[in-house]
Amino acid sequence: MTAPLDTVLARADANLPSSLDTLFGLLRIPSVSTDPAHAGDCREAAGALAAYLETLGLAATVRETAGHPVVLARLDGPEGAPHVLFYGHYDVQPVDPLALWTRDPFDPAILTEASGRKIIAARGASDDKGQLMTFVEALRAWREAAGGLPIGVTLLLEGEEECGSVSLPAFLEENKAELQADFAVICDTGMWDAETPSITTSLRGLVGEEVVIRAADRDLHSGGFGGAAANPLHILSAILADLRNADGRITLPGFYDGVEEVPEELKAQWAALSEGRDPLGAVGLSQLSGEVGRSHLELVWARPTAEVNGIAGGYAGAGFKTVIPAEATAKVSFRLVGHQDPEKIRAAFRAHVRDRLPADCSASFADHGGAIAVQMPWDWPVYDGVKAALAQEWPQPPVLVGGGGSIPIVADFRATLGLDSLMVGFSLGDDRVHSPNEKYNLGSFEGGIRSWVRIIAALAE
Amino acid sequence: MTAPLDTVLARADANLPSSLDTLFGLLRIPSVSTDPAHAGDCREAAGALAAYLETLGLAATVRETAGHPVVLARLDGPEGAPHVLFYGHYDVQPVDPLALWTRDPFDPAILTEASGRKIIAARGASDDKGQLMTFVEALRAWREAAGGLPIGVTLLLEGEEECGSVSLPAFLEENKAELQADFAVICDTGMWDAETPSITTSLRGLVGEEVVIRAADRDLHSGGFGGAAANPLHILSAILADLRNADGRITLPGFYDGVEEVPEELKAQWAALSEGRDPLGAVGLSQLSGEVGRSHLELVWARPTAEVNGIAGGYAGAGFKTVIPAEATAKVSFRLVGHQDPEKIRAAFRAHVRDRLPADCSASFADHGGAIAVQMPWDWPVYDGVKAALAQEWPQPPVLVGGGGSIPIVADFRATLGLDSLMVGFSLGDDRVHSPNEKYNLGSFEGGIRSWVRIIAALAE
Numbered sequence: 001m002t003a004p005l006d007t008v009l010a011r012a013d014a015n016l017p018s019s020l021d022t023l024f025g026l027l028r029i030p031s032v033s034t035d036p037a038h039a040g041d042c043r044e045a046a047g048a049l050a051a052y053l054e055t056l057g058l059a060a061t062v063r064e065t066a067g068h069p070v071v072l073a074r075l076d077g078p079e080g081a082p083h084v085l086f087y088g089h090y091d092v093q094p095v096d097p098l099a100l101w102t103r104d105p106f107d108p109a110i111l112t113e114a115s116g117r118k119i120i121a122a123r124g125a126s127d128d129k130g131q132l133m134t135f136v137e138a139l140r141a142w143r144e145a146a147g148g149l150p151i152g153v154t155l156l157l158e159g160e161e162e163c164g165s166v167s168l169p170a171f172l173e174e175n176k177a178e179l180q181a182d183f184a185v186i187c188d189t190g191m192w193d194a195e196t197p198s199i200t201t202s203l204r205g206l207v208g209e210e211v212v213i214r215a216a217d218r219d220l221h222s223g224g225f226g227g228a229a230a231n232p233l234h235i236l237s238a239i240l241a242d243l244r245n246a247d248g249r250i251t252l253p254g255f256y257d258g259v260e261e262v263p264e265e266l267k268a269q270w271a272a273l274s275e276g277r278d279p280l281g282a283v284g285l286s287q288l289s290g291e292v293g294r295s296h297l298e299l300v301w302a303r304p305t306a307e308v309n310g311i312a313g314g315y316a317g318a319g320f321k322t323v324i325p326a327e328a329t330a331k332v333s334f335r336l337v338g339h340q341d342p343e344k345i346r347a348a349f350r351a352h353v354r355d356r357l358p359a360d361c362s363a364s365f366a367d368h369g370g371a372i373a374v375q376m377p378w379d380w381p382v383y384d385g386v387k388a389a390l391a392q393e394w395p396q397p398p399v400l401v402g403g404g405g406s407i408p409i410v411a412d413f414r415a416t417l418g419l420d421s422l423m424v425g426f427s428l429g430d431d432r433v434h435s436p437n438e439k440y441n442l443g444s445f446e447g448g449i450r451s452w453v454r455i456i457a458a459l460a461e
Numbered sequence: 462m463t464a465p466l467d468t469v470l471a472r473a474d475a476n477l478p479s480s481l482d483t484l485f486g487l488l489r490i491p492s493v494s495t496d497p498a499h500a501g502d503c504r505e506a507a508g509a510l511a512a513y514l515e516t517l518g519l520a521a522t523v524r525e526t527a528g529h530p531v532v533l534a535r536l537d538g539p540e541g542a543p544h545v546l547f548y549g550h551y552d553v554q555p556v557d558p559l560a561l562w563t564r565d566p567f568d569p570a571i572l573t574e575a576s577g578r579k580i581i582a583a584r585g586a587s588d589d590k591g592q593l594m595t596f597v598e599a600l601r602a603w604r605e606a607a608g609g610l611p612i613g614v615t616l617l618l619e620g621e622e623e624c625g626s627v628s629l630p631a632f633l634e635e636n637k638a639e640l641q642a643d644f645a646v647i648c649d650t651g652m653w654d655a656e657t658p659s660i661t662t663s664l665r666g667l668v669g670e671e672v673v674i675r676a677a678d679r680d681l682h683s684g685g686f687g688g689a690a691a692n693p694l695h696i697l698s699a700i701l702a703d704l705r706n707a708d709g710r711i712t713l714p715g716f717y718d719g720v721e722e723v724p725e726e727l728k729a730q731w732a733a734l735s736e737g738r739d740p741l742g743a744v745g746l747s748q749l750s751g752e753v754g755r756s757h758l759e760l761v762w763a764r765p766t767a768e769v770n771g772i773a774g775g776y777a778g779a780g781f782k783t784v785i786p787a788e789a790t791a792k793v794s795f796r797l798v799g800h801q802d803p804e805k806i807r808a809a810f811r812a813h814v815r816d817r818l819p820a821d822c823s824a825s826f827a828d829h830g831g832a833i834a835v836q837m838p839w840d841w842p843v844y845d846g847v848k849a850a851l852a853q854e855w856p857q858p859p860v861l862v863g864g865g866g867s868i869p870i871v872a873d874f875r876a877t878l879g880l881d882s883l884m885v886g887f888s889l890g891d892d893r894v895h896s897p898n899e900k901y902n903l904g905s906f907e908g909g910i911r912s913w914v915r916i917i918a919a920l921a922e
Binding site for chain 2: 086204205208210215216217218220221223224225226227228229230231233234236237238239241243244260264279280283284285286287288289290291296299300303304305307308309312313314315316319320321322323324325328329330331333335358359360368369387403404405406
């Protein structure tokens with residue numbers, strides 16, 4: 001345990017061929033969690049992981065849940081050393097449409113692209129088998145080179161992340177004591193680019209709402225009623241248009257309660273990251289929408305928003321029908337940041353709708369879930385060592401980034417276990433996660449293992 | 462031809478049993494114009510009508526068009542008498558859903574309702590076979606009681622009204638000379654109520670537009686792009702909401718050009734008609750929408766409007782999808798009055814959309830047709846005699862009404878033949894036109910024949 005860091009890194013490098021062998025064995029198991037036909041494969045993946053962790057000297061078990069099992073493994077560190085709860089998932093997305101894959105998604109291979117870049121091609125190579133194995137192989141290097149770990153770890157590897165982690169909250173609740181740690185570590189995020197590692201410090205929360213506006217008790221002919229009878233499509237349009245003002249701010253009263261400004265230092269760092277980039281060019285857009293005066297990264301990482309995700313009402317098929325429909329519906333979601341309260345925002349949205357409803361019309365609502373945002377302190381002391389470790393490994397210094405979407409487990413760790421989460425990962429924007437021909441750069445795998453070797457050392461200090 | 466009016470009316474009354482026989486024969490022919498399987502039935506109906514008109518002494522022919530044939534029949538009046546072009550249609554709507562009919566739609570019968578009201582039950586009893594036969598049977602009474610007509614008539618009975626009158630404009634154009642008349646007479650409208658006849662003096666025009674708003678070149682995940690990328694559902698909502706201001710007026714520049722105020726006298730008449738009525742109660746609404754400060758009848762008969770008839774975009778199925786869609790679409794129609802120009806309004810709508818489009822988004826449009834409004838002069842001298850004739854026949858004096866919808870043939874008569882149209886009809890709001898269990902009141906049939914007998918006399922003066 002007193003081996004110099006270079007010895008552990010050298011061991012990790014020497015292990016690489018067998019590390020890839022282990023990863024390939026895991027990638028060959030089609031652990032598609034959402035498809036009941038693959039339930040046995042999920043169990044096989046869990047068993048294989050537990051068995052492998054046992055060979056590394058961890059106390060590993062496959063634990064039952066209401067759904068696919070969880071792998072739990074533990075290795076204590078020296079007395080007084082920090083103990084972390086590492087989270088990853090062994091399940092993968094379905095492979096449809098299979099015809100778009102250039103090779104069998106469950107027959108992993110190292111391919112060399114025209115650019116010379118080497119990639120690991122397989123479903124789950126990046127999300128999340130390759131990523132979770134970077135941490136496992138770092139543990140192995142420490143064990144083999146130093147006889148043990150300088151920190152304590154508990155590994156929690158679930159099998160339902162790709163189908164909503166439905167069994168996990170109950171598992172956390174039931175195993176609170178066993179899962180105690182100083183903080184959580186998650187390897188399910190990405191790098192800024194292939195040379196620049198990143199630490200994800202926040203994830204946006206979400207409120208999902210569906211509203212149905214009802215006017216007349218039947219569809220009406222616009223000849224006989226147009227201009228006199230309430231049209232729910234007009235009412236809905238006005239309700240949705242009114243959600244944002246001319247400056248792109250959301251108009252719900254109290255909406256920005258709990259939203260904090262990003263520190264100037266971080267804003268400057270994000271501005272530098274964006275420099276010379278065309279963030280929306282890849283999807284055919286050329287200008288930012290939403291709140292004026294905010295940078296692209298601020299908008300998607302650190303600002304809340306309201307988005308209409310679907311509208312339906314009246315006749316939208318081929319041709320034309322001069323109908324005033326009886327009802328119209330919209331699905332609306334709010335992305336949350338900081339300490340915004342999902343239920344307060346849901347209530348404010350419903351009040352916004354009701355306030356704009358003619359007296360003879362009605363609205364009904366469906367709750368499509370809510371999740372708080374997670375925001376680690378930007379100056380969390382843990383980051384200092386992690387940043388220094390990542391800076392040693394990669395060509396560019398690490399950046400603190402936000403996540404525009406949600407990883408519900410992060411909120412659960414905080415709510416149930418009281419744990420903050422350190423989110424570091426090595427996937428890249430072109431990994432085709434959830435899509436055909438998923439890959440993980442060989443450089444991400446190798447650099448990921450070496451990064452964790454360094455981070456583990458840093459966390460011990 | 463010098464028989465007193467009472468003699469002709471008595472003849473019409475005496476004819477009633479055989480008038481019903483003739484109508485029933487026509488109702489037994491399932492002349493559903495939209496269904497190719499019934500093309501032979503349409504031709505049979507045309508032939509039956511032409512043959513019957515021949516027996517009445519008219520020169521009648523079945524004339525080919527690109528679609529179902531037209532019946533053309535003519536009987537000249539005395540030298541110097543007015544000549545009118547009567548329009549009706551022998552085709553009917555489909556009968557689906559057949560299961561909702563209480564009897565065979567093509568087996569007409571006179572039924573007595575619980576209230577004692579006698580009705581003619583059959584598809585087409587009201588729309589338009591029963592109505593057109595009121596005019597034909599009035600001609601018969603005049604011929605039989607007076608040896609001829611005090612006015613000249615050309616009958617134009619088409620077979621494609623229920624499927625868009627697609628062949629009729631060309632037929633009018635090709636037969637202009639033959640169709641010359643002083644004005645047109647149309648029996649395809651209704652009474653205000655069972656005691657109050659009405660003359661329809663205007664019909665609203667229509668502009669149909671479809672717009673598709675496109676933003677990103679693919680659907681986006683709202684986690685990664687929400688708040689930064691343009692959302693076409695928001696853009697569309699704002700565009701549609703902006704079509705009306707807080708007073709319910711349409712905001713398109715120049716929209717109200719050509720809209721005339723209803724004369725105060727008529728407004729007062731309409732206000733009296735509405736007195737004590739709850740015009741929207743039957744459809745579950747309790748308050749007027751649209752332009753403030755206008756009565757219900759003014760809104761639907763004499764004011765233009767914009768209605769959204771359909772919206773679609775994003776995910777609107779079960780559950781929820783946090784998508785920012787690539788595109789969103791709406792169908793919008795404008796009801797026109799007075800001299801509003803459909804193409805100017807279409808252009809104004811397209812400009813309204815383009816003005817509200819972010820620079821990196823696009824809009825495309827589909828033209829779903831346009832028709833000018835028709836507005837007869839409220840003080841057309843023809844109305845004086847017609848009003849007096851109707852006042853003699855019915856318990857309540859006639860009222861001048863508007864029509865909220867369109868009858869395209871009326872605009873065609875004006876555009877192609879230069880003819881104004883006298884619109885008088887005897888259908889009632891509960892006739893279930895286009896629906897299962899269509900009926901025509903026996904009182905409408907009998908009173909309709911007698912009304913035309915009187916109107917023909919009045920027009921001769």
